[in-house]
Amino acid sequence: MELRHLRYFIAVAEELHFARAAERLHIEQSPLSRAIKDLEYDLSVQLFERTTRSTRLTWAGQVFLDEAKHVLSAVDQAKASVKAAANGYRGTLRIALSDGIYPLRLAALLAQCREDEPDVEIRLFEVPLAQQLKGLRGGLYDAGFAQAAEVGEDIVAQSVWSDPLMIAVPARHPLLAHKRIPLTELIRYPLVLCHPELCEGCYRQIERILRTVDVEPVVAEHAASFDLMMTLVAAGYGLSFASESHMMVCRHPEVVARPLAGQALLLTTYLLRPNAESSDPLNRFVGRLLEATASPTIIQ
Structure with missing residues (x-):
């Protein structure tokens, strides 16, 4: 098994299309197909389910995708460490x-x-x-x-750090009548939340707060970054949660920060x-x- 086989496999696994993967790798499709067949032979497992219409990862392929990325990451880090040592x-x-x-x-x-x-x-x-x-x-x-x-x-x-949790509210929103926003009022409006996988830890902390109210929240969007979240809040998609520190550094002219009513909540x-x-x-x-x-x- 060669490192190029792992790179080829990852490209096909991410594209789920041999022609697109070959284009991404700047190689012809036939050597790519041969490399994948050689890899499956070496591993004695089927990595892809292929039909004339689609290409899908098998369960073994999904497991191997994680491991292949891990191996290439380790190789890249080893290269970087050697270069760092050479640079002093x-x-x-x-x-x-x-x-x-x-x-x-x-x-x-x-x-x-x-x-x-x-x-x-x-x-x-x-x-x-x-x-x-x-x-x-x-x-x-x-x-x-x-x-x-x-x-x-x-x-x-x-x-190591704890920041007061704030509510990001669109300018001219009716909830701005409150200096401190009750959670029972907040939950009546759509929310823009951080992405549950890309921002998993933050999402867990917010989810625990929302579970204290016996109302199912309406989630308008999930945002992968703070900037996108503030953009969506400013556009009126919904309200959001953010640390006071982030709100101070990344001010948006159409977004106002308000604390929650009751006990101060911290994002740790x-x-x-x-x-x-x-x-x-x-x-x-x-x-x-x-x-x-x-x-x-x-x-x-």
Whole structure:
């Protein structure tokens, strides 16, 4: 099995069309088909169900797609680490980011790390939470940031930042009559929520809040990014939830922030890392992070 076979397989699995995959890979369709047949022969499994009208992944193919991406990611990281060493770096930290982590705090942390240890390269990867957890368990990442604490016993989740949760309301909306918006009033209007897979940790925290009201929310749209979410709110698609920090940094002239009525609600960001002995660069990274936070809580 060669690495090119994995790249060919991923292209076909994502396109589900041999001609489009061949065009994407800049090769002819017949060598692509032969490579996939060779791969299936090597693995002794059928990866695709092919008819004259469609191409679909088998269950074995779906499982292999995850593993193939994992292998190529590990190879790419190995190449990057070698290049970093050749450029003078003495260590590398691979940090995964999920849920749209607050940019100013992260920027300040990275700037401090570069000042204190310029010979340690910090590489960042924006990935969904499920991919971050798999990467932490498989050694692809040294640590990560996400807004989820339910991550399994083999991962340590340590709260590092908490931001007041706000409601993003279109300008001139009737709910702006409230200085603090009751959840029972909010739930009467359509909502624009973060994407449940791309922003899984944040979505879980919002979902817990919505479950406290015995009314099924109407979700108008799911947004994959904060900018898109604010665009949809400004256009009147619905109301949304956002951290106070994000609202302050990414102001939109047609969106107004209001707190929820009752007890103040917080959106918490966690540092995630394997529940195992950490490297010296990671320990120093965590130390700098904790210097900027007060009384962190550890959840295992």
